[in-house]
Amino acid sequence: MSDNTLKVKINGKQIECSPHETILQVAKRGNVYIPTLCHDDRLEPYGGCRLCLVKVDRIPRPLPACTTPVADNMEILTETDEIRKIRANIIDLLLSNHPNDCMRCEATGSCTLQDLSYEYNVKGARFYGEKWNLPIRDDNPFITFEPNKCILCGRCTRICNEVVMAGTIELTGRGFRALPDTSFGKPRTLKNCEFCGQCVSTCPTGALTDKKGRGKGRSFELKKVRTTCSYCGTGCNFDLNVKEGKVVKVTSAYDAPVNHGNLCIKGRYGYDFIHSFERIKHPLIRKGDRMHTVSWDEALDHVADSFRKLLKKHGPGSVGGFSSSRCTNEENFLLSKFVRTVFRSNNVDNCARV
Amino acid sequence: MAGLATSLGAGAATNSLAQMPDIDTLFLFGSNPTEAHPIVSLYLKKALRKGAKLIVGDPRKTWMAKRADVWLNLKPGSNIAIMNGLAHVILKNGWENRDFIEKRTESFEAFKRQVEKYDLKTVERLTGVKADDIVEAARLYSHADKAMIVYGLGVTEHQTGTENSMSIANLALLCGHIGRPSTGIMALRGQNNVQGASDLGPLPATLPGYQSVSDPAVRAKFEKAWKVPIDPVPGLKSVEMLDRACHGKFKGIFILGEDPAHTDPNVHEVRKALSSLEFLVVQDIFHTETTKYADVILPGASFAEKDGTFTNGERRVQRVRKAIEPIAGMAEWEVICKLANRMGYPMTYEHPSDIMDEIASLTPQYGGISYERLETESLQWPCPTKDHPGTKTMYTDLFSRPGGLAKFMVLDHKGPGEAADREYPYTLITGRIREHYNNGSMTRRAKGIMKLVSEEMIEISPADAEKLNIEDGDYVKVSSRRGKVNVRAKVTRRSQKGNVFMTFHYADALVNLLTSEHKDPITGTPEYKACAVKIEK
Ligand code: SF4
Ligand code: SF4
Numbered sequence: 052m053s054d055n056t057l058k059v060k061i062n063g064k065q066i067e068c069s070p071h072e073t074i075l076q077v078a079k080r081g082n083v084y085i086p087t088l089c090h091d092d093r094l095e096p097y098g099g100c101r102l103c104l105v106k107v108d109r110i111p112r113p114l115p116a117c118t119t120p121v122a123d124n125m126e127i128l129t130e131t132d133e134i135r136k137i138r139a140n141i142i143d144l145l146l147s148n149h150p151n152d153c154m155r156c157e158a159t160g161s162c163t164l165q166d167l168s169y170e171y172n173v174k175g176a177r178f179y180g181e182k183w184n185l186p187i188r189d190d191n192p193f194i195t196f197e198p199n200k201c202i203l204c205g206r207c208t209r210i211c212n213e214v215v216m217a218g219t220i221e222l223t224g225r226g227f228r229a230l231p232d233t234s235f236g237k238p239r240t241l242k243n244c245e246f247c248g249q250c251v252s253t254c255p256t257g258a259l260t261d262k263k264g265r266g267k268g269r270s271f272e273l274k275k276v277r278t279t280c281s282y283c284g285t286g287c288n289f290d291l292n293v294k295e296g297k298v299v300k301v302t303s304a305y306d307a308p309v310n311h312g313n314l315c316i317k318g319r320y321g322y323d324f325i326h327s328f329e330r331i332k333h334p335l336i337r338k339g340d341r342m343h344t345v346s347w348d349e350a351l352d353h354v355a356d357s358f359r360k361l362l363k364k365h366g367p368g369s370v371g372g373f374s375s376s377r378c379t380n381e382e383n384f385l386l387s388k389f390v391r392t393v394f395r396s397n398n399v400d401n402c403a404r405v
Numbered sequence: 406m407a408g409l410a411t412s413l414g415a416g417a418a419t420n421s422l423a424q425m426p427d428i429d430t431l432f433l434f435g436s437n438p439t440e441a442h443p444i445v446s447l448y449l450k451k452a453l454r455k456g457a458k459l460i461v462g463d464p465r466k467t468w469m470a471k472r473a474d475v476w477l478n479l480k481p482g483s484n485i486a487i488m489n490g491l492a493h494v495i496l497k498n499g500w501e502n503r504d505f506i507e508k509r510t511e512s513f514e515a516f517k518r519q520v521e522k523y524d525l526k527t528v529e530r531l532t533g534v535k536a537d538d539i540v541e542a543a544r545l546y547s548h549a550d551k552a553m554i555v556y557g558l559g560v561t562e563h564q565t566g567t568e569n570s571m572s573i574a575n576l577a578l579l580c581g582h583i584g585r586p587s588t589g590i591m592a593l594r595g596q597n598n599v600q601g602a603s604d605l606g607p608l609p610a611t612l613p614g615y616q617s618v619s620d621p622a623v624r625a626k627f628e629k630a631w632k633v634p635i636d637p638v639p640g641l642k643s644v645e646m647l648d649r650a651c652h653g654k655f656k657g658i659f660i661l662g663e664d665p666a667h668t669d670p671n672v673h674e675v676r677k678a679l680s681s682l683e684f685l686v687v688q689d690i691f692h693t694e695t696t697k698y699a700d701v702i703l704p705g706a707s708f709a710e711k712d713g714t715f716t717n718g719e720r721r722v723q724r725v726r727k728a729i730e731p732i733a734g735m736a737e738w739e740v741i742c743k744l745a746n747r748m749g750y751p752m753t754y755e756h757p758s759d760i761m762d763e764i765a766s767l768t769p770q771y772g773g774i775s776y777e778r779l780e781t782e783s784l785q786w787p788c789p790t791k792d793h794p795g796t797k798t799m800y801t802d803l804f805s806r807p808g809g810l811a812k813f814m815v816l817d818h819k820g821p822g823e824a825a826d827r828e829y830p831y832t833l834i835t836g837r838i839r840e841h842y843n844n845g846s847m848t849r850r851a852k853g854i855m856k857l858v859s860e861e862m863i864e865i866s867p868a869d870a871e872k873l874n875i876e877d878g879d880y881v882k883v884s885s886r887r888g889k890v891n892v893r894a895k896v897t898r899r900s901q902k903g904n905v906f907m908t909f910h911y912a913d914a915l916v917n918l919l920t921s922e923h924k925d926p927i928t929g930t931p932e933y934k935a936c937a938v939k940i941e942k
């Protein structure tokens with residue numbers, strides 16, 4: 052780090068940082084946990100939920116960690132009794148207008164609100180309030196919105212406007228009636244939405260969920276396998292969520308070097324080709340006009356025999372291989388090697404150079 | 406990418422995506438990232454939010470074109486003319502970076518003489534772009550501090566594709582806009598692993614790592630590792646193999662995961678070639694147009710069913726991880742090994758990581774890459790050794806050409822292979838939309854996506870629609886010298902008068918029945934971006 056390195060102490064632990072960082076950023080880097088609901092690293096700091104309040108020495112009122120920049124020699128406490136009490140109150144207030152539907156909620160196990168209620172041991176019974184009773188909205192193929200579970204953190208609307216710049220959803224209405232919604236509450240269609248699912252990926256509760264994955268398994272039942280998208284050359288990473296040998300949905304990899312959790316419609320919702328009934332499941336050999344299902348051994352023997360005969364009769368110049376920009380590096384290397392070592396020629400090419 | 410390789414040394418993007426938000430002047434050329442590369446577009450949008458200036462070169466009025474400071478609405482196929490024109494303006498005003506030209510490039514004088522011919526009047530005529538816009542674009546780009554040219558298939562999918570990329574390199578060299586963070590040339594490519602597939606040698610003239618088969622030292626290295634003699638004569642390009650097949654002189658092809666009978670711009674010829682073969686093996690995950698011609702179809706494994714790596718457009722080598730067992734029992738790499746073994750050449754890899762180790766030992770750019778490192782690090786090639794951190798910005802001091810200098814190329818405007826004329830008065834541009842991918846064999850099977858965009862449309866400008874008496878949603882007949890298709894029309898301002906646009910995602914509309922046989926002679930890339938058509942109701 053350069054000359055203008057600052058030093059701060061968080062809970063007594065010294066951490067180096069640079070002047071433009073916020074307390075939250077520094078804490079994250081130093082592995083100090085500060086709870087947040089309205090924050091997402093992909094978004095500008097917002098300071099809306101007040102959960103990230105921390106105590107800074109010599110300053111009487113607690114400050115939001117997500118919007119407060121660090122200063123040299125700052126001493127920060129993240130878990131004082133006073134702060135824990137404030138946080139518990141905030142959570143309690145949120146729960147007072149929450150359906151407490153955890154037992155059948157899609158987000159159970161991956162819901163920040165649930166985790167915080169558990170951590171702060173809050174039931175949501177202290178404040179009595181009117182509860183929303185709005186219908187579920189799933190008027191499009193990919194995104195389900197359960198307004199009753201919305202805590203109005205504004206993450207979905209901010210990511211849609213700040214990051215995607217699609218302008219699909221806004222916080223509409225005021226006070227108790229405020230909601231993140233499309234203009235005039237119209238269904239999401241390609242006319243107003245990109246179906247990138249960034250809003251779903253940032254929602255800290257079960258208010259926004261991936262429709263195609265609903266009911267197919269909760270986060271703790273799913274094996275997550277980090278991989279790279281196979282659609283375009285951007286190289287986004289995501290997690291394939293697997294249950295009982297089936298890919299049931301795709302979730303964001305927030306630490307991905309290229310895409311930081313963002314995806315497009317193809318990467319996030321284009322996975323069902325994997326288990327399509329139309330997949331070719333067995334090798335097929337042509338006999339006359341018909342293709343016949345055969346075993347791998349029979350197919351491979353036949354392929355080897357046929358190429359061997361052609362090579363013998365017409366020489367190495369008569370056969371070749373096309374490889375694919377869809378296949379892995381290893382497969383491309385191997386095909387290149389195969390043609391050179393088995394066919395003994397350089398007749399190997401990438402057939403679509405796009 | 407052969408263009409950048411000739412000018413700069415390597416056929417790859419010079420910078421990293423994460424540097425994009427810091428660009429102060431973005432020159433987006435022949436690329437529609439909000440549709441074709443949505444996540445790249447998020448980075449670019451961030452740059453725009455931070456106040457970056459935007460120049461867009463595109464015949465279509467894309468999302469980005471609407472927001473551009475200067476929109477160069479050039480005629481399809483006039484890329485070189487516009488680039489030469491920009492260079493002309495820059496030189497005339499003394500906006501070039503003399504220091505950079507002197508220290509880091511060669512052949513400048515010849516280039517300078519060439520672009521002298523491209524005065525504003527000439528360029529205006531060739532490209533259809535207003536002189537004022539050309540001057541303003543030249544001023545913005547040359548005066549920038551961190552300028553990046555981001556280009557896409559609108560540049561490479563022309564018969565002059567390679568030269569188009571060279572002309573882009575010329576412009577960057579002229580202004581010294583290369584070799585610094587957020588300053589360089591990024592090519593956005595089509596298929597996910599086109600970079601890796603080029604890097605790793607399924608190419609007729611080069612072994613993995615762009616190492617020439619005609620170089621005896623290279624051959625000696627591979628012969629020692631592979632224990633067979635390597636033919637010093639370059640092999641046939643895919644086009645040539647198919648061409649010979651039509652004449653009965655080529656007998657057998659193994660096609661791994663491609664669908665040339667659908668995606669090749671001249672599907673008639675390809676289909677004829679495939680049916681003339683004595684033996685065709687196709688390995689794919691779905692039945693395609695191409696599998697119809699196969700003698701043996703082998704099931705492929707999807708990316709979820711195998712371990713491996715992909716290399717993205719910024720040279721980043723990333724893991725693909727097996728999430729489920731191969732649905733048909735075997736992944737492609739296992740199939741190739743089994744075939745080799747049956748044909749008498751032993752291949753005994755236990756896991757794709759062994760293959761990567763062999764790649765690293767033979768391919769200098771990948772020398773330091775291993776699965777073990779990829780567990781904890783994210784690496785961009787060149788990464789020559791195990792302790793090398795990878796390369797975010799290329800050419801910070803030397804170009805990877807002989808002598809370390811980049812080369813100005815002398816280029817001439819040629820226009821598209823087939824221009825609009827009286828009989829076929831419209832220029833058809835093909836491309837992608839965000840919701841679908843290539844031949845659509847994957848996205849068409851994704852629930853929901855088909856519901857949203859279920860059929861092919863031809864985009865046509867309001868002026869042309871009015872002239873032809875076509876309303877939004879009408880069925881029209883689109884024909885070229887090679888074939889015809891019926892599609893619905895979508896009347897939109899995205900298209901300019903005289904140009905129409907279609908995608909190539911649907912088997913039933915098969916736009917490639919229309920596109921021309923013209924190809925870039927250097928890379929074989931087809932001219933998908935311009936062909937002449939007529940439209941009837
Ligand atoms: S899917 Fe994307 S575009 Fe649509 S509302 Fe969500 S964030 Fe906005
Ligand atoms: S839907 Fe989710 S992300 Fe959006 S405001 Fe409500 S809780 Fe926040």
Ligand code: SF4
Nearest residue numbers: 280282283287315318
């Ligand atoms: S998620 Fe979208 S942008 Fe990212 S790699 Fe996949 S197709 Fe490309």
